[in-house]
Amino acid sequence: MADFVLRQPRSVLSDAVAVIARQVDVSQPTVIRFCRSLGFEGLQDFKLKLASGLTGTLPIRHSQVRHSDGLPDLSAKVLDNTTSAILRLRDSLNMAAIDAAIALLRDARRIELYGVGNSGVVAQDGQHKFFRFGVPCVAFADTHLQRLSARTLQAGDVVIAISSSGRVTDLLEAVSLAQGAGASVIAITSSASPLAKRADVTIAVDHGEDSARFVSMLSRIMHLLVIDILTVSLSLHRPDAAALDDEYSAQISHVS
Structure with missing residues (x-):
């Protein structure tokens, strides 16, 4: 046996x-x-x-979906690819970068999240979670609004810039404007991207998706997980977070 x-x-x-x-x-x-x-x-x-x-010993793999795949095979491939991507992220995550990001967020006067397209959805998710800490927080998916808001930031403010490719020109401009105004920038993006090089702290999320041909799915999930890691970690550093979250939950329950 x-x-x-x-x-x-x-x-x-x-x-x-x-x-x-x-x-x-x-x-x-x-x-x-x-x-x-x-x-x-x-x-x-x-x-x-x-x-x-x-x-921890699951094989890291990426299975290509084919037209000939039946529903069971297609479903299994999507789930297997996601599982593999999450395990790869777990093994490659830079804990020093996470710690540096928490240090910035812990003392942040204001938090803004910038993302375009698919990353804009992640930014909205981040806003929903970070505002529970009692810090002014807003997410912008429109690049024009990103640039306008970045000019109004100050020292002590933090921008979380989210991008699968890290090469969106307007997003890079907004990041530069934010840094010029005195704000710090945390990037959740590909390690070799221009955004990664420009940010004050980069949490690298590398993946094998061809975002030029397909809608990004794996990167979106991994970016959401990084947001979760940051918010859970931040809650441990802010003693008022639990009370704020309880108050928020009570309000939601009342509305429901």
């Missing part, structure tokens, strides 16, 4: 006890006894622990 788990761990995760027993050529009680001999309550408990141990 132990040899089978080592050879085919994913079969153990997905198969029923009867199937596992048949493949190993043992009885079903033997499978259960094996799990209990290792200190688990049974097969399901063993599967949960096994799955958590395998998470």
Whole structure:
């Protein structure tokens, strides 16, 4: 049984006890006894622990969707690609950059989020989360408004610029205007992009999507996750955050 788990761990995760027993050529009680001999309550408990141990060893891959794919294959590829991208982000995330970004956001007088197109949706999500900390916060998806607002910023203000490519000319101009006014800029973007080089702090999110031909999906999800990491981390550094969040939740419940 132990040899089978080592050879085919994913079969153990997905198969029923009867199937596992048949493949190993043992009885079903033997499978259960094996799990209990290792200190688990049974097969399901063993599967949960096994799955958590395998998470870090999932293969990083990107499967191309084809016209011939049926709905089950298409769904599996989308989910597998997303899972792989998240694991890649987890392993490559620069903790020093996260820490530097938190230091800026912790003392921010005002937070503005800039994003264009798909990244504008992420900026809106960030606004929804950051304003709970009691700091003036606004998101701009219009590049003209980004430039106008950037000119009004001051020292102590923070701009979070979000871009999959990091090469949007108008966004780069808005970032430069914000820095010229004294604000700090945190970029969530590709590590080799002009935006990454221009920002005060860059949280690099690299991916294999061809954003020139396809709508960005993986980068959007990874950018949302970075926003989540920042907001959760910031909540630990602001003792008033929990109270503000409770008040917000109560207001939402009242409206509902």
